[in-house]
Amino acid sequence: MSTLQTLAAKQADGVDSRYHLAPGLRRQINKVFPTHWSFLLGEIALYSFVILLISGVFLTLFFDPSLSEVVYEGAYTPLNGVTMSKAYATALDITFEVRGGLFMRQIHHWAALMFAASIIVHMMRIFFTGAFRRPREANWVIGCLLLILAMFEGFFGYSLPDDLLSGTGLRAALGGITMSIPIIGTWMHWLIFDGDFPGTIIIPRLYVAHVLLLPAIILALIAAHLALVWYQKHTQFPGPGRTEQNVVGVRILPVFAVKSGAFFAVTFGVLAAMGGLLQINPIWNLGPYNPSQVSAGVQPDFYLMWTDGMARLWPAWEIYIAGRYTIPAVFWVAVIMGLVFTVMIAYPWIEKRLTGDTAHHNLLQRPRDVPVRTAIGAMALTFYVILTLSCINDLIAYKFDISLNAMTWIGRIGILTMPPLAYFIAYRFCIGLQRSDRAVLEHGIETGIIKRLPHGQYVEIHQPLGPVDDHGHPIPLDYQGAPVPKKMNKLGSAGKPGSGSLFSPDPVAQSKALEDAHHKGEHEQLTMLRNYQAGIHGNGHANGNGHSNGNGHSNGNGHANGNGHSNGNGNGLHSDEDTAIASGRSDNDRER
Incomplete structure (x- = not known):
């Protein structure tokens, strides 16, 4: 044992002799995590948030969130002599004069997009596999809150530079929608902006929310989420040795910890490559915010595009109340957003009420086994995709020489017809997959071998997945929720590929010893x-x-x-x- 190891062991023994941590710590580090790839989606969100914090601290050191006007005289010559806010000027200084500033700005923006995208995909996995069911409703609510906060955190973040694009979005979303709220909208608008738009205080307020308030809430929710996962254990897909009372996988030390560390390095490397090679949000091309220069081609980041698309598709209906109050059309965008968030948060209880399922669930479901839920998810995704595409209907109309009004009506018709159609297609697809699984369990796997019977009939040989009766016919097996093999190579009939590198195989003796x-x-x-x-x-x-x-x-x-893993002879x-x-x-x- 080296000197360093001896010293570490001595210090650990000293801590344990004082606080008796060994029994509890051993129990914790022996916890087991499933090895299915879909469980890594949540880790991408976690690692992206860590990168967001690191890059955000760097940017905070150089950014001045002030709307006081200055005349720019910096490294970017085309904007020299232009009057702009100090926030925009310092954003330009970070980009062109701070060493590594542009890289940090771009990796921060890409990490924000990765954070939101990984939360969405992670929640899709949870939804379609039923991981939100009892006893994990609280974690589903935490995930929904994280997604909502990530959306607003991202919106506040790209509003800070006070460039033309962010200022336009701030005026339309935070200013316009807030003012459209009946009765209290005007007062809320003046409370947020401290007067008429844009005022002089909105950027400092967004800065406080973006740098301090929302990150603290997100960090607390992530900690609560991880604590619940640690306490309740991971869910897992059905399979050999897996029950509602255990977890099959690898221990946290050393395998899971090493894999997680490597995965963090991969995530950081991908985001670093994107930050260094892929341009995003070139604020120097946009110029400072000017209310008179609003134009087409103004879209938010992808996680908010559906709200912009909704505003474009909603008819220009205005409601007048008592001749004194007007409810603009954009108000209903906020109403629909609230309804979407409410239904999303309450979905576990909605499904429990409709199905009457109050049992504890630690095993996941395959999407095909719950066709109604899968169809609802397909309908929701279709709703999101159509609204997202409608957000760029001006760009589509311009690039493909299509009438903008035609694009608007295509979106309106599509938002009413496509989600129900997606529901029907997904539902029937799930039913078809269920029938396919049960056909294999009843008759076996198609071998591709055609046999001619003595009386001339041709039949295809099926490989039974279990025992056969006295006549040689397969005995139907029960479906148990795990994937059913449908090809002979899934049973090992094609053999196992040898081990080795891309260019050379391992020695035969070594391969045999490992096997x-x-x-x-x-x-x-x-x-x-x-x-x-x-x-x-x-x-x-x-x-x-x-x-x-x-x-x-x-x-x-x-x-x-019942899952079709036997070779047909009982062994x-x-x-x-x-x-x-x-x-x-x-x-x-x-x-x-």
């Missing part, structure tokens, strides 16, 4: 799992008779478990999937 060690470890894990399951059932005997169901896991009768084919059960251990903290 033998893998099979030995798999059988040790199976023995552990059988003993563990026997202890759970309290009968002192392992489940099954030692036969495998095709994934190397016992199913209690030596035949396939299973070994699979490389899902063999790591917590590196030989399973996390059962759910029961306590």
